Amino acid sequence: MKNLLGLFAETQTTFQDTGQAETALEDLKQRGGLSDAAFLITNLPTTDGDGTYALSTYSKEWHKHYIARSYLDIDPIVQNALTRITPFSWEIPNPSSELKKFFGEAGEFGISAQGFSVPIRGIRGDIGVFSISADLSPKDWLDYRKEMQSEIMLLGYYYYMACLDIDFPENRDVVLSPREYDILSWAAKGKATFTIAEILSLSPKTIEHYLASSRVKLRAANTTHAVAKAVRWGLIDPLG
Numbered sequence: 504m505k506n507l508l509g510l511f512a513e514t515q516t517t518f519q520d521t522g523q524a525e526t527a528l529e530d531l532k533q534r535g536g537l538s539d540a541a542f543l544i545t546n547l548p549t550t551d552g553d554g555t556y557a558l559s560t561y562s563k564e565w566h567k568h569y570i571a572r573s574y575l576d577i578d579p580i581v582q583n584a585l586t587r588i589t590p591f592s593w594e595i596p597n598p599s600s601e602l603k604k605f606f607g608e609a610g611e612f613g614i615s616a617q618g619f620s621v622p623i624r625g626i627r628g629d630i631g632v633f634s635i636s637a638d639l640s641p642k643d644w645l646d647y648r649k650e651m652q653s654e655i656m657l658l659g660y661y662y663y664m665a666c667l668d669i670d671f672p673e674n675r676d677v678v679l680s681p682r683e684y685d686i687l688s689w690a691a692k693g694k695a696t697f698t699i700a701e702i703l704s705l706s707p708k709t710i711e712h713y714l715a716s717s718r719v720k721l722r723a724a725n726t727t728h729a730v731a732k733a734v735r736w737g738l739i740d741p742l743g
Contacts, residue, residue, distance in 0.1 A: 511662070518666055521669065524558055527662070528540040528541070528560050537635050537636065538637050539635070540633075540636075541561065541632075542558045542666070543581065543584070543632050544666065546630055547629040554629070556631075561614060565613075577602065577605060579602060580620050583622070584622045584630065588622055590621045590655070591620055591622075593620070620632050620633065620634040621633045621634070621659030625667075626722050626723070660727065677720050678720075679720065683717045683720070686699055686710055686714060686717070687717050687729065687739050689703075690729075690730050
């Protein structure tokens with residue numbers, strides 16, 4: 504399987520509408536060797552009052568089946584996304600008969616039971632989840648997930664932010680100070696606060712202060728989110 508974050512960055516910078524957002528998921532599926540990709544966001548305060556996107560590469564037949572049986576109420580991916588803030592895999596030890604039936608029917612529609620989801624928490628009260636699944640052997644899936652987990656997490660934020668641009672294009676009007684630029688650039692390279700402090704000859708407390716101010720400017724839920732926004736909008740260059 505290919506580097507999904509790299510594939511997404513090659514072709515996408517923002518979405519003008521949900522059609523483009525769904526096309527991007529299909530592109531990730533086809534070029535990345537996935538079984539499926541999906542994104543759900545709710546409670547987004549949009550102008551039309553709906554504030555819910557449910558986008559996926561799942562078949563229309565599965566979507567109809569899912570809605571008809573009210574599977575949203577028991578779907579463990581959705582339920583975990585509503586209650587967790589950390590990424591999670593789809594493996595469920597000792598699933599109930601109800602969940603066995605759910606996954607069994609999903610399998611009949613060609614949906615893999617091997618998946619990984621990234622919960623999203625936005626500063627506007629919105630809640631979402633970005634998910635991928637793949638038809639690999641258990642060992643290959645475990646190896647891939649361990650190797651790519653951090654990039655899949657970042658991809659989830661990238662995709663989420665591109666979707667936000669549909670309703671909030673003004674989000675990108677941000678100017679970083681020189682110090683914020685330096686610190687976020689080092690954070691984008693995977694450097695921890697203490698290491699950045701040593702590189703820039705500043706105290707860790709000062710680094711945290713600038714990271715906090717960057718998060719406020721970028722309207723980011725955390726530093727990873729802030730880095731993802733800054734990279735996507737061209738405010739910093741992670742390779743520079």
